[in-house]
Amino acid sequence: MASPAPAPAPFCPKRILVTGGAGFIGSHLCKRLVNEGHDVICLDNLFTGDKLNIAELLTRPNFEFIRHDIVDPIKLEVDQIYNLACPASPPHYQYNPIKTMQTSVLGIMNMLELARHLNCPILQASTSEVYGDALVHPQRENYWGNVNCAGIRSCYDEGKRAAETLLFDYNRMYKTKVRVVRIFNTYGPNMHPYDGRVVSNFIRQALNNEPITIFGSGDQTRSFQFVDDLVEGMVRMMNNTNDFIGPVNLGNPGEFTIKQLAEMVIRMTGSQSQLVYRELPGDDPCRRRPDNSLAREKLGGWQPVVQLEQGLERTIAYFRSINANLAHYRPP
Ligand code: NAD
Ligand code: UDP
Numbered sequence: 114m115a116s117p118a119p120a121p122a123p124f125c126p127k128r129i130l131v132t133g134g135a136g137f138i139g140s141h142l143c144k145r146l147v148n149e150g151h152d153v154i155c156l157d158n159l160f161t162g163d164k165l166n167i168a169e170l171l172t173r174p175n176f177e178f179i180r181h182d183i184v185d186p187i188k189l190e191v192d193q194i195y196n197l198a199c200p201a202s203p204p205h206y207q208y209n210p211i212k213t214m215q216t217s218v219l220g221i222m223n224m225l226e227l228a229r230h231l232n233c234p235i236l237q238a239s240t241s242e243v244y245g246d247a248l249v250h251p252q253r254e255n256y257w258g259n260v261n262c263a264g265i266r267s268c269y270d271e272g273k274r275a276a277e278t279l280l281f282d283y284n285r286m287y288k289t290k291v292r293v294v295r296i297f298n299t300y301g302p303n304m305h306p307y308d309g310r311v312v313s314n315f316i317r318q319a320l321n322n323e324p325i326t327i328f329g330s331g332d333q334t335r336s337f338q339f340v341d342d343l344v345e346g347m348v349r350m351m352n353n354t355n356d357f358i359g360p361v362n363l364g365n366p367g368e369f370t371i372k373q374l375a376e377m378v379i380r381m382t383g384s385q386s387q388l389v390y391r392e393l394p395g396d397d398p399c400r401r402r403p404d405n406s407l408a409r410e411k412l413g414g415w416q417p418v419v420q421l422e423q424g425l426e427r428t429i430a431y432f433r434s435i436n437a438n439l440a441h442y443r444p445p
Contacts, residue, residue, distance in 0.1 A: 126175075128152045128190065132183050132224065133197030135162030137303045138238070138296075141340050142195060142347060143167060147176050154189060158182040161200045163442070166303045183220035184212075189227065193351060194235040196224045199273075201240075203266065203394065204309035210268030217272025218279070225283045225291075234290035236351045237280050239360060241297040241401055242270040251402040254295070254360050264396040277360065284358060292350050292357075297364025297403045301340030301424060302431030306442050312337065315375055316425075316432045317439070319384035329393030331372030336402045338365035339424030342417035349412040357411045364403030365417040374421075381425055 129146050133139040134155030139162065146153045147170055155167060156179045170176040181187055183198045199216050200206040206213040221237065228235035244252045245260030260270045283289040300312035307313075318325050346363040369377075372388075379386055408415050435442075 124150060126150050126152060127192040128154070130154045130156060130189060130191040130194045131197060132156045132195070132220075133162065133199060133238070135159060135164060135167050135178070136197065136201070137166070137301070137305065137308075138299060138340060138343065139195075139197045140166035140170075140303050141301065141344050142197070143170055143176065145344050145348065147173050151175065153177070154179060154191065156181050156183070156187070157198065161202075161205050161305055161308065163305070165441070183223055184215050186223045186226065191231065192233050194224055194228050194233060195238070195347065195351065196221060196235060197238040199238070199269075202305070202308035202310045203269075206269040207265055210265075213268040214272045217269070217276045221276040221279055225279060225289060228291075229283060229287050229289050232290075234292060234351060235280070236292040236294065236347060237276060238347075239277055239293050239295045240269075240273050241295055241362070241364060241403065242266065243274050243277065243295060244401075245270060246396065246398040247401065250400050251366065251404040252362065253404040254362060254407055261396050265394070266396045281358075290358075292353075293359035293361070294347055294350050294363050295360050296343060297338055297362065297401065298335045299338045299340055299343050299364075301428050303340075304428070306432065306435065306439055307444050311335070311371060311374065312425075312428065313432075315378045316382070316429055319378045319382040319386050320429070320432055320436050322385045324389040325375045325379065325386045326391050327371055327375060327388055328391050329371075329397065331375065331388075331390070332370050333393075333397065334368045334370050334400045334402070335374075336365050336368045337374070337421055337424070338363070338417055339419035339427075342419055346408060346412060346415050349415055353412060355411070361408050361411060362403040362405055363408060364405065365419075365421070366402055366405055367421055368400075368402040369421065377422065377425065378429075381422070382429055
């Protein structure tokens with residue numbers, strides 16, 4: 114007779130720190146963890162984040178918000194750390210590039226010291242930007258990248274590369290339990306409508322029948338991942354039990370030109386917007402697409418399930434819901 118299946122392990126709520134938790138991705142991660150019953154501390158300096166993103170969580174007893182800048186050390190008692198604090202869109206991270214570098218390097222040092230002291234795992238939100246203007250396609254984790262260390266994107270790209278170095282050195286020197294995910298272009302509700310990224314720009318412009326700004330020819334490509342798929346991958350990476358530390362790509366392999374994205378957004382919003390062409394910003398990568406085989410192998414078959422059109426539908430619905438309140442987000 115077959116022996117009965119083992120009883121599932123009892124749920125054990127954890128105390129989880131999410132830096133950058135009031136931002137776009139961070140707010141989705143906080144919501145997921147709060148809904149799972151964990152005690153979540155969201156730490157954010159609100160540079161690009163917004164309390165509106167976490168408004169529904171602020172009333173939950175297992176959620177706490179702390180306004181703090183990770184460039185300064187902090188002492189907290191937690192069981193896991195997700196480090197997402199860092200401006201992520203080119204206009205935002207280029208606004209004060211020195212501060213961006215400080216956030217990436219001094220910020221992760223502070224978080225790594227905390228993780229080391231608490232002996233708890235720390236997951237870093239790294240980026241496909243570590244591959245720069247990639248010379249191999251699609252990008253695998255063993256590609257070392259093609260990054261300009263002196264250009265206008267360097268504060269972000271090199272900051273994230275230096276952060277990865279620190280994480281792996283803490284792991285080698287102190288056995289700190291690090292986890293590194295390299296996130297490819299991610300979109301969804303709670304994106305800042307003026308963060309200057311392509312998805313938020315195009316949807317905002319389309320809903321207001323404003324010109325859709327295509328930088329360069331529009332033939333450059335990106336692979337767009339819906340935020341729920343990313344959060345699933347991040348949680349699996351944090352909780353993987355085979356000591357897999359990464360780096361691992363998390364992205365949707367569906368690759369689109371920027372012009373295709375513009376046409377899709379115009380069609381889906383029924384917009385009257387026209388395409389206008391603007392100069393391509395410096396060091397803008399030509400092509401980007403993740404090779405996800407490592408994530409599939411190491412993270413229980415993880416792969417994105419939301420296709421671009423489905424994800425855009427949900428994102429457009431969100432942007433419609435905030436369209437009357439755009440003044441709240443408009444930069445000064
Ligand atoms: P976001 O700008 O919406 O969120 C970043 C959050 O970090 C904001 O709430 C901001 O206020 C906070 N923050 C910035 N500097 C801080 C500091 N010094 N101290 C405390 N808080 C600070 O961006 P996002 O898209 O949600 O990105 C989250 C993370 O994921 C970032 O680390 C980003 O580099 C990474 N990432 C995002 C993407 C993407 O496509 N969205 C791609 C690759 C990597
Ligand atoms: N882009 C564009 N119009 C915009 C904003 C961005 O054509 O209004 C282009 C940008 O030049 C880049 C691509 O869209 O080639 C993705 O830009 P985004 O800032 O979203 O992400 P990243 O460049 O960091 O991948």
